[in-house]
Amino acid sequence: MDIHEYQAKEILRASGIPVPPGEIATTPDEAVAIAEAYGGTVVVKAQVHSGGRGKAGGVKLAATTSEVREHAENILGMTISGFTVGKVLVTPAEDIDTEAYVGVLIDRKAQAATFIVSAEGGIDIEEVAHSDPDAIHRLTVDPRYGLMRHQAYGLANSLYEDPALVKQAAKIIHQLYAAFTSSGASMIEINPLIVTVAGEVKAIDAKMSLDDSELFRHPALLEYRDLSAEPAAETKAREANLSYVKLDGNVGCCVNGAGLAMATMDLVKYYGGEPANFLDIGGSSDPEKVISALEIITSDSNVKVILINIFGGITRCDDVARGIVEATTRIDIEPPIVIRLTGTNDKEGLAILAEAGFSAFSSMDDVVERGVEMAKAG
Ligand code: GDP
Ligand code: MN
DSSP states (O other): OEEOHHHHHHHHHHTTOOOOOOEEESSHHHHHHHHHHHOSOEEEEEOOSOSOTTTTTOEEEEOSHHHHHHHHHHHTTOEETTEEOOOEEEEEOOOEEEEEEEEEEEETTTTEEEEEEESSOSSOHHHHHHHOGGGEEEEEOOTTTOSOHHHHHHHHHHHOSSHHHHHHHHHHHHHHHHHHHHHTEEEEEEEEEEEETTSOEEEOOOEEEEOGGGGGGOGGGGGGOOGGGSOHHHHHHHHTTOEEEEOSSSEEEEESSHHHHHHHHHHHHHTTOOBSEEEEOOSSOOHHHHHHHHHHHHTSTTOOEEEEEEEESSSOHHHHHHHHHHHHHHSOOOSOEEEEEEETTHHHHHHHHHHTTOOOBSOHHHHHHHHHHHHHHO
């Protein structure tokens, strides 16, 4: 679950990290009122679950009331990476001397929290990794011992030379690790971690993802869920108990079982296609799940063909077939559907499909090849 910058900053503040104050506005009037209360120059910042807001025009300095109003008017309602901005954070502007990058995330390979830091912050860290890989320092934390003092200092030393700054940064890195572990985060990124002209180290941006599987341990953090800021398809999938990940291709995939779903996506690639999503309807036999799955897939306008690949084990093919037929009567499905149905009760399933005018493949190779062909043609 991704959360907003202002929410991540609340968590960082609670861990003791120096973060400038800030308040949320949903209208230009509110933004002006907040800015007037702070006095001086403020920053108006789009609150969306996306980085790169600065580049997109969603982060603006405002020195006067009329500038605050103008920027708030422009930013509210703006679209950034497909998300519509409904809220802005208004925060006093800092006088920046330098910008660094400090991130901590779960490294799946190392199976542990890993810090990534760079003195070259503010910009895309992926860009730095590409153009100047030596500017990036990594450290994996052994979960048995946690982050040790010398490790925090080591990371801080790679950011700054001035011992006064190193000391502040080491403390922040410690606090960041505490915030990370105590909130069940999978990623926290401070970019930039700034040094102010007065020589103070502060976090002025924060991006944070909470591990969905840890949320039950942190019920208070569930309040941070902002349904209006999440892709509607993901919300719907979660409510329907489906595992869904949107991807960039045009072959919509509806599969039972995560392993088969992965294999299906591999095969789509093998035949020269691009999957539009990962979607696992799970092992149960609930026709409603198939209907929800088809609703989710068809809500993605990139989808040119729907590829249903069912290998019935616990899942019964006749139930899936009923779900498909029911879905086509309930919702308008524009893209063509190709189906592969085999396994438990496949004869009954095929009969149900045939009655509704559908045919089905029994071979996975054949259905994927056909699906990719149709996606290319459509
Ligand atoms: P992002 O583009 O989504 O990562 O948003 P950021 O919060 O990181 O802002 C982008 C850039 O705007 C930063 O790297 C800074 O250069 C600039 N910026 C943000 N806040 C301030 C501020 O308080 N003062 C100044 N001078 N620049 C800021
Ligand atoms: Mn940033």
